[in-house]
Amino acid sequence: MSVKTSIMFMGSIREYRGSYIMKKNRVKVAYQGLIGSYSYEAAINFFPDSDYVSFQSFDRATEAVQSGDAQYVILPVENTSAGRVMEVHSILSESELHIVGEYLLPVNHCLFVSKAAISKDSSNLDKEDLEEILNKIVYVKSHPQALAQCKGFIKEFLPKAVAYPTYDTAGAVREVSSEKSEKYAAIGSHLNQETYNVVKLIDNIQDVKNNVTRFLILAKQPLDVSLIGKDAITTIKFETNHAPGSLVDALKIFQRHKIDLIKLETFMSGENKQIPCFYVDILASLHSQTMSDALNEFGQVVDKYSILGSYPIDPKRGDNNGFLK
Structure with missing residues (x-):
């Protein structure tokens, strides 16, 4: 999703922010996960040129808006292949916040390994090199939703690997980036290659190619x-x-x-x-x-x-x- 398209969709939200958006003041947006997570990607697409605050849990991100520490929170609510995010549904029903927007993020999962785990030039890997690396992977880390969305790929191309769930896709990539062993890999957004010391082996590894996650934007006041x-x-x-x-x-x-x-x-x-x-x-x-x-x-x-x-x-x-x- 291009930033241009996101800005077009943001029209009513820009007006909703009122006069301060016209003065180019930044809003503060809460999200769950680290820089490089899909929630982060959705936040920067939907709210370009804003301040983004990371939280480890959906609850904490939501509480930031309730307390006034952020103006908006962006939460993943469902995915086309892995279904709903149950924890978020509970938050929607129990918090006093209002849904003021939705954002559909095309999700293209990538497989990462640490640069330190590859002995060859990572920019010049051929098919045999790639197959050798894949066959050595024993643990593949990511958020449970991402692991579920790539279940078929893991079964076919990582036959020795065990899925290892983590609280966040970007957190999984960060953990793997510090590994020197070739046994570890992680699944996450393409943005992680810009943030962590990793090599992107393969992209678009999700089982459903038109893989989309729906995010909801919540605020204290209704639109x-x-x-x-x-x-x-x-x-x-x-x-x-x-x-x-x-x-x-x-x-x-x-x-x-x-x-x-x-x-x-x-x-x-x-x-x-x-x-x-x-x-x-x-x-x-x-x-x-x-x-x-x-x-x-x-x-x-x-x-x-x-x-x-x-x-x-x-x-x-x-x-x-x-x-x-």
């Missing part, structure tokens, strides 16, 4: 109605009385109003994760008359609901990436 536009998503969390047909009755309301639902998930919430809730993405602005009419009916058939956010869609939706538009 102003004037900035949302016609092409929007409204995300709702709700609970029903769990009687037979109660979920169907709730969802049919949107059908009657000709409003498209593009995502429906179930997750557990509450202090002990004992309350089943539903999470739905609706292809409509919260402030449209049709949506307003539908929600008036919706509130009468569900036990309770809350609006997590209403925000512009990423224009890359519908580009054969599994994200509906």
Whole structure:
């Protein structure tokens, strides 16, 4: 994703920042992971020329916005091949932040080894050299999501390797960069080659070539109605009385109003994760008359609901990436 495309998509977010963005002041963006992680890549694409603050966990990154130490947090919520990031769904339902945007990041995984582990000139490796290096790899490190997205590649090309999960893709690459043994490799973003002392052996090793991760941008305040536009998503969390047909009755309301639902998930919430809730993405602005009419009916058939956010869609939706538009 080019910076130019990201800036085009950022139009409403730029206006939402208000007068200080016109003065070219920088905003502070929280993300999970290290420099070189995919969350970092999404942050610099969506918020170019800003200040980026790294946190080890999604919770800590979110708390930075709640405390006022950052204006935004960018969180990965789902991937086209590995599915949803469950920890983030819990944060969405329990934090008091609002979703103000989404960003679809094409994810192209690369395989890295330490420069110190390669005896030959890394800039001039032939096919035989590469096969020899791959056959010596015993441990391949990365975030569980990245390992899952490259499961087929690992099985076929790293037959001796054991997947070793870490909390962050960039953290895995950093760990491997200090290794002198040829037994270790890591999977991560191409950005890591610029940051750590590693050699990129192969790129685009993900099993699904059109591999995309969806990120959500959260802030303390909801996006102003004037900035949302016609092409929007409204995300709702709700609970029903769990009687037979109660979920169907709730969802049919949107059908009657000709409003498209593009995502429906179930997750557990509450202090002990004992309350089943539903999470739905609706292809409509919260402030449209049709949506307003539908929600008036919706509130009468569900036990309770809350609006997590209403925000512009990423224009890359519908580009054969599994994200509906």
